[in-house]
Amino acid sequence: MTTSRATSRVLTGITTSGTPHLGNYVGSIRPSVRASLAAGVESFYFLADYHALIKIDDPARIQRSTLEIAASWLAAGLDPARVAFYRQSDIPEIPELSWLLTCMAPKGLLNRAHAYKASVDKNLATQADPDADINAGLFMYPVLMAADIVLFNAHKVPVGRDQIQHIEMARDIAQRFNHVYGEHFVLPEAVIEESVATLPGLDGRKMSKSYDNTIPLFAPRAELRKLIAGIKTDSRAPGEPKDPEGSALFEIYQAFASAEETTALRQAYADGIAWGDAKQLLFERIDREVAPMRETYQRYMDNPGEVQDILLAGAAKARQTATPLIAKLRHAVGLRDLRAQGTQKAAKTAKVALPLFKQYRESDGKFHFKLVDAQGRLLLQSNGFDSPKDAGHTIRQLQDHGVVAFGTELHPAEGVSVDDVAQALELIRDAQ
Ligand code: TRP
Secondary structure, three states, rough: OOOOOOOOEEEEEOOOOOOOOOHHHHHHHHHHHHHHHHOOEEEEEEEEHHHHHHHHHOHHHHHHOOOOOOOOHHHOOOOOOOOOEEEEEHHHHHHHHHHHHHOOOOHHHHHHHHHHHHHHHHHHHHHOOOOOOHHHHHHHHHHHHHHHHHHHOOEEEOOOOOHHHHHHHHHHHHHHHHHHOOOOOOEEEEEEOOOOOOOOOOOEEEEEEEOOOOOOOOOOOHHHHHHHOOOOOOOOOOOOOOOOOHHHHHHHHHHHHHHHHHHHHHHHOOOOHHHHHHHHHHHHHHHHHHHHHHHHHHHHHHHHHHHHHHHHHHHHHHHHHHHHHHHHHHHHOOOOOOOOHHHHHHHOOOOOOOOEEEEEEEOOEEEEEEEEEEOOOEEEEEOEEEEHHHHHHHHHHHHHHHHHHOOOOEOOOOOOOHHHHHHHHHHHHHHO
16 A cells, blocks of 8 residues: 555575485575575564474474574574574564464364365274374464464465465465455465475485484585485496486486586486485585585584574564554454544544645655644654545545554554554544
């Protein structure tokens, strides 16, 4: 509703349930860090530790994984000054919104979530009770994830294919909320990076913690070498030509190498390179990219207080967006200052001095407006509009629909609550 949004918001979360491996790096950490450097993008990256609790009841493991993942992102070059980098559990607005969305989420929709359904199907297959060993957190997983996303009105959510359904559910739930309570949320879209490789693991299947076939991203050099030596290959002898097709070793190499390096390895395969030598090449190539980051990683791991401070600062930054929005949402659903009702009546009977919209033009040529109360106190200040017509349109929306018409960029002035603005708008509307 304001002129134009210069930036697009990108948000993604990573569940703090394990130690980052090369697959996480290639599939998520590296592309996200690169994307965060693009111009015109506002990025939100967070550690989904509430989500981790659904699967893990080992507190030490949650804590360790949170530190390891945060340190990995920082070591990979995530700049906390450029992005909002935070821990989900440091944002109390997330669980609060999660409840508001829970009450808008059709239970039938959640019944159809793949992750929940897979667990039910597993129980059915063993003739157990359908919900045996399934906690309600798993069932509510998509709603918590929707809250993560729409709290920041993210446009784009880079995720793996397995998460597409969750983004669609977030859209459905947000849309329903918008329909019932007014336009509050941007409807997010999943971004699937086609070009990003899914890395095979040691046994050739997708590298995944659940297959126990991973190579930790920051394994010490000696361990990295040993793990790479264990990558499954076929039994072709040195001198025999080898097939890059279906070779896990080749695929992993490709994810790190330049086009020329990849061509060179392809040739070496054709020329019959020994597996041992190919593994040595892979080890050196990965180590070349990882070694400088490993040092930074270790420094963060040795200084958890530094990571903690970075995350807390990130949470404070994220809450600058979250806190005003949750105030609007609370008002929208009726969790309001009880005095707000009284003024409506009083305004009808008594002739009270009214709040006022004032339009003006700034030196930059843009058209602005502000809302002041009868005492002249600033309640609301708009951004710049290209034309007086655009500004006027927004004013009319506010007059007709109250704070529900707030876009994502209109916030109450410093020290003013959403309820104050809502009251003022109601006074104006009643007087019309
Ligand atoms: N569910 C995601 C995963 O396991 C992690 C996640 C939690 C997430 N909240 C999110 C991803 C919000 C994107 C946006 O991969």
